[in-house]
Amino acid sequence: MLPSTFDRETILDLTVNMIPLGILLFFIVAFGLVNPFGWNNVISSLQFGILIASFVLLAILTYYSGKAISKAEAEMEDEDHTA
Numbered sequence: 454m455l456p457s458t459f460d461r462e463t464i465l466d467l468t469v470n471m472i473p474l475g476i477l478l479f480f481i482v483a484f485g486l487v488n489p490f491g492w493n494n495v496i497s498s499l500q501f502g503i504l505i506a507s508f509v510l511l512a513i514l515t516y517y518s519g520k521a522i523s524k525a526e527a528e529m530e531d532e533d534h535t536a
Contacts, residue, residue: 463522470515477508 459467481504490496 459519467519
């Protein structure tokens with residue numbers, strides 16, 4: 454994430470989504486290295502597809518929600534300075 458776009462408070466707000474991202478990344482790597490269930494082309498492809506799609510979609514959601522939070526905080530600061 455861009456430090457110029459997301460300040461410390463925004464990153465703290467986005468921690469709610471970053472923790473599940475870390476968990477998903479852990480399972481993607483763990484299942485890729487250890488493979489406890491064996492390899493079946495269909496089932497393993499579905500498993501990795503679901504994990505990777507969830508990771509990508511949550512990352513996109515986190516980025517856009519961070520932009521929205523930053524924009525809302527900037528608008529509130531502008532209102533405070535004009536009042």
